[in-house]
Amino acid sequence: MRDIHHFIGGQTLAGASGRFGDVMDPNTGQVQARVQLATIDEVDRAVQSAQAAFEGWASTNPQRRARVMFEFKRVVEARMDELAHLLSSEHGKVIADSKGDLQRGLEVIEFACGIPHALKGEYTQGAGPGIDVYSMRQPLGVVAGITPFNFPGMIPMWMFGVAIAVGNTFVLKPSERDPSVPVRLAELMLEAGVPEGVLNVVHGDKVAVDALLTHPQVHAVSFVGSSDIAHYVYRLGAEHGKRVQAMGGAKNHGIVLPDADMDQVIRDLTGAAYGSAGERCMALPVVVPVGQKTADDLRERLVEEIPSLKVGVSTDADAHYGPVVTAAHKARVEGWIARGVEEGAELIVDGRGFSLQGHEQGFFIGPSLFDQVKPTMESYREEIFGPVLQIVRAESFEAALALPSQHQYGYGVAIFTRSGSAARDFAARVNVGMVGINVPIPVPVAYHTFGGWKRSAFGDINQHGMEGVRFWTKTKTVTARWPDSALEHADSSFVIPTMR
Ligand code: NAD
Numbered sequence: 001m002r003d004i005h006h007f008i009g010g011q012t013l014a015g016a017s018g019r020f021g022d023v024m025d026p027n028t029g030q031v032q033a034r035v036q037l038a039t040i041d042e043v044d045r046a047v048q049s050a051q052a053a054f055e056g057w058a059s060t061n062p063q064r065r066a067r068v069m070f071e072f073k074r075v076v077e078a079r080m081d082e083l084a085h086l087l088s089s090e091h092g093k094v095i096a097d098s099k100g101d102l103q104r105g106l107e108v109i110e111f112a113c114g115i116p117h118a119l120k121g122e123y124t125q126g127a128g129p130g131i132d133v134y135s136m137r138q139p140l141g142v143v144a145g146i147t148p149f150n151f152p153g154m155i156p157m158w159m160f161g162v163a164i165a166v167g168n169t170f171v172l173k174p175s176e177r178d179p180s181v182p183v184r185l186a187e188l189m190l191e192a193g194v195p196e197g198v199l200n201v202v203h204g205d206k207v208a209v210d211a212l213l214t215h216p217q218v219h220a221v222s223f224v225g226s227s228d229i230a231h232y233v234y235r236l237g238a239e240h241g242k243r244v245q246a247m248g249g250a251k252n253h254g255i256v257l258p259d260a261d262m263d264q265v266i267r268d269l270t271g272a273a274y275g276s277a278g279e280r281c282m283a284l285p286v287v288v289p290v291g292q293k294t295a296d297d298l299r300e301r302l303v304e305e306i307p308s309l310k311v312g313v314s315t316d317a318d319a320h321y322g323p324v325v326t327a328a329h330k331a332r333v334e335g336w337i338a339r340g341v342e343e344g345a346e347l348i349v350d351g352r353g354f355s356l357q358g359h360e361q362g363f364f365i366g367p368s369l370f371d372q373v374k375p376t377m378e379s380y381r382e383e384i385f386g387p388v389l390q391i392v393r394a395e396s397f398e399a400a401l402a403l404p405s406q407h408q409y410g411y412g413v414a415i416f417t418r419s420g421s422a423a424r425d426f427a428a429r430v431n432v433g434m435v436g437i438n439v440p441i442p443v444p445v446a447y448h449t450f451g452g453w454k455r456s457a458f459g460d461i462n463q464h465g466m467e468g469v470r471f472w473t474k475t476k477t478v479t480a481r482w483p484d485s486a487l488e489h490a491d492s493s494f495v496i497p498t499m500r
Contacts, residue, residue: 002033004179006042006203007186009049010196015042021176021205026092026323027313029361035179038204043171043211046200050142050169051217053197058139058167062116065165069112072192076106079188083181087153088314090178092323092363093276095315098153102181105157107446108464112165118469119166128499129490131481137473139167140219140243144212146233147182148225149175149325150279150385156182158450159222160199162468164189171218172201173208177325213237220472222463223247224281226383227409227455234458245459245471247452249383250411253286253404254440255426257397258294260416264438266301268416270320272440273389274309274367277321278333281456282412282434282441286373286380286390288400295393299348299371302389306349306367311387313359323363324386330363333386337368340379340390346372351387375403383409397422405431410453414440433457 004023006013015036023033038046057065076083084098093101111118121136145159152174160170174182179201186199202208212218213236220243223233227248237244254272256265272284289295312319324330334352341347351366365387373380373390380390394400404413414436415426423437433452436442444450444465451462461471 004033004035007183007201008046010190023090024326026325026363027359035176035203038202038208040211043202043208046171046202047142047215047217049197049200050171053195054141054169057169057198062119066113066115068193069109069165072189073106073109075188075192087181090180092314092325094319094322097276101151102153105154108158108161111446112161115165130484130487133479135475135477138476140474142217143168143220144171144218146173146209146223147175149177152178152181155224158463162464163472166472168472169198173204176203179203214240230458245461247457248455249409250281250456251383251407251409252284252412253288254284255400255415256289256294257417258291259418265416266305268440270305274321274387277324278387279385282443284440286392288392288394288403290394290397290400302369309367311364311366327363330365333365333384336379336384340370343377343379345370408455411456412442
């Protein structure tokens with residue numbers, strides 16, 4: 001059995017906990033490797049390695065740090081096929097989607113290549129007599145990232161790309177379900193020229209997460225995962241004096257107005273609801289047609305379209321999506337389908353019991369479609385995170401607007417319409433963090449920022465773009481006056497200085 005080790009101080013480190021997690025091949029349902037689960041001491045080793053590298057890296061000038069990012073982008077691109085296959089083999093998403101996962105991460109690396117510009121401070125000359133004021137952004141020190149299984153390429157790069165470019169050193173605790181790509185990325189950062197210890201990877205579970213959140217030398221933690229854990233991470237990290245951003249789960253709605261381009265809507269919806277087997281925080285698992293006619297039309301077309309979706313192994317170039325990540329996750333998604341039926345929703349297409357010939361033990365689920373889903377149902381209120389699309393009918397624009405606005409999650413939302421004024425009004429009033437207008441998965445480009453509202457995110461600074469630079473740095477402001485014989489000596493002042 002292959003073991004997946006920690007990567008600390010530029011070296012592979014075999015863990016000593018004697019505890020392991022199974023890494024599955026979701027296509028076959030077989031265990032393909034085991035990943036070590038770190039002890040508190042091993043987490044401390046990673047932090048000490050990052051601490052030892054900090055001073056040198058923080059004082060490396062920003063152009064040199066940016067050059068490492070340029071080179072990292074090149075080496076990842078050169079190994080795109082290898083990385084995408086590795087990613088798919090543990091996650092189960094199809095190869096083209098794994099390339100997309102890595103590519104979205106590289107877009108944040110491209111942003112990080114421009115870090116000298118983003119790090120420029122502010123300067124005011126003559127803020128008072130002979131006084132200049134300037135501010136600078138400085139790295140925090142050792143910082144950490146804790147990532148979910150569903151984007152093992154993109155999300156680690158969101159975090160360490162910006163954090164390392166601004167001068168921090170990093171400890172990554174990736175998902176134990178698909179840990180190999182994060183380790184390869186750390187090896188490639190080393191190959192790209194980052195010094196040993198700047199990027200460390202420790203594998204693990206709650207023991208490792210808690211050790212990072214309570215470690216006195218870790219200054220900031222970025223987390224992405226499910227909401228209950230995000231909330232826990234936010235509270236524990238904040239209690240230990242850390243800066244924390246903790247992104248959680250989602251239930252994104254697609255609002256379809258009667259004037260929408262329905263052909264395009266069907267294409268967008270099937271891709272966004274079923275792509276990656278629905279295991280995306282920015283998937284679109286709820287569709288809200290406005291008016292009876294729109295709803296009936298939408299339902300009919302979805303029922304026609306869904307049988308053309310091909311579920312296959314992740315290496316099948318024709319497959320639209322592959323298996324879900326584990327048997328437990330498959331059971332959970334199927335449990336939500338059963339719950340929807342119990343609650344009285346109408347299951348029009350049932351993806352349970354799907355079996356792929358030759359891969360009967362794989363974690364495959366066919367596409368499912370519900371109609372007559374009501375806002376009071378638990379299967380609507382909670383995240384399913386599988387290939388399940390729920391139709392929630394709305395009588396009016398206002399009723400449709402209220403659904404995502406009142407939902408506990410507030411990650412993304414999309415509206416499909418030809419009306420500029422309706423879309424504009426919707427974007428301004430909806431109580432959700434990221435809005436798509438005729439764009440089903442409104443993940444902002446890397447130089448804007450990514451973040452949700454309500455139970456989708458705890459903490460107040462978003463991922464990547466300038467918000468990422470703010471999260472991973474602290475601002476220092478200097479007020480300076482130099483002795484100058486042309487200026488009269490100032491008297492002692494016993495009151496707070498003001499600029500009159
Ligand atoms: P998860 O919450 O199970 O795991 C995320 C991380 O937390 C992993 O590294 C895991 O090891 C760790 N963890 C798990 N249980 C823990 C515990 N009890 N204490 C401390 N740490 C623990 O999430 P997941 O299943 O890997 O990922 C899917 C979830 O992530 C979905 O809810 C999805 O919506 C969310 N997600 C959100 C975003 C976003 O940007 N908001 C992006 C991707 C995924």
